[in-house]
Amino acid sequence: MGIFLDWARSASRALHRSLGSARDRRTMLTALLGIASLVLGAAPVLPEEEPAADPGHRVxxxxxxxxxxxxxxxxxxxxxxxxxxxxxxxxxxxxxxxxxxxxxxxxxxxxxxxxxxxxxxxxxxxxxxxxxxxxxxxxxxxxxxxxxxxxxxxxxxxxxxxxxxxxxxxxxx
Known part of the structure; x- marks a missing residue:
């Protein structure tokens, strides 16, 4: 499990540098949390939705x-x-x-x-x-x-x- 956590931290730092927007970082964090929860056997924890700027478009x-x-x-x-x-x-x-x-x-x-x-x-x-x-x-x-x-x-x-x-x-x- 330690190797996985080291990898997740390293991936998180690399993504923070390479992904410019907060939305891109949040999407990647959601993916990492989902993968981690499946590996560790826990239920995924998803971040709360942020309100859309334009209610006609959703994510x-x-x-x-x-x-x-x-x-x-x-x-x-x-x-x-x-x-x-x-x-x-x-x-x-x-x-x-x-x-x-x-x-x-x-x-x-x-x-x-x-x-x-x-x-x-x-x-x-x-x-x-x-x-x-x-x-x-x-x-x-x-x-x-x-x-x-x-x-x-x-x-x-x-x-x-x-x-x-x-x-x-x-x-x-």
């Missing part, structure tokens, strides 16, 4: 998890939508109406720990069902999202769901 930040790999991308976009979720994945957004930070998952058959962020909306763009669970490890109450379903305004306990299972074979809920 899309995507954290994709596939087979243990983490990819964080950030881009200026006009309006976020359901179409930002890639086909074959289950997605959650931290705000309703598919806004905020987008997380995409593609790990059929695995119990996926969800990030410790509120779920404002979700989409299951898979041909198989996905099930959200109240607690880590697939326990507690559950909500089944059938193939190609979505919810633009999540409420109740589901907004705090902590695990997801993408079924590898079953399609109906």
């Amino acid at each position: 899309l930040e995507t954290v994709s998890l596939q087979g243990g790999a983490v990819l964080v991308t950030r881009a200026e976009v006009g309006t976020l939508s359901y179409s930002d979720c890639a086909s074959g994945t289950t997605c959650i957004w931290t705000a309703s109406l598919y806004g905020g930070t987008l997380f995409q998952f593609n790990q059929p058959g695995a119990v996926i720990g969800l990030p410790a962020v509120p779920i404002g909306s979700y989409a299951n763009k898979r041909s198989k069902r996905s099930t959200f669970y109240e607690t880590a490890g697939g326990g507690g109450r559950s909500v089944c999202a059938g193939p190609w379903t979505r919810n633009q305004a999540v409420g109740g306990w589901l907004a705090g769901a902590r695990s997801l299972v993408q079924n590898a074979t079953a399609t109906s809920c």
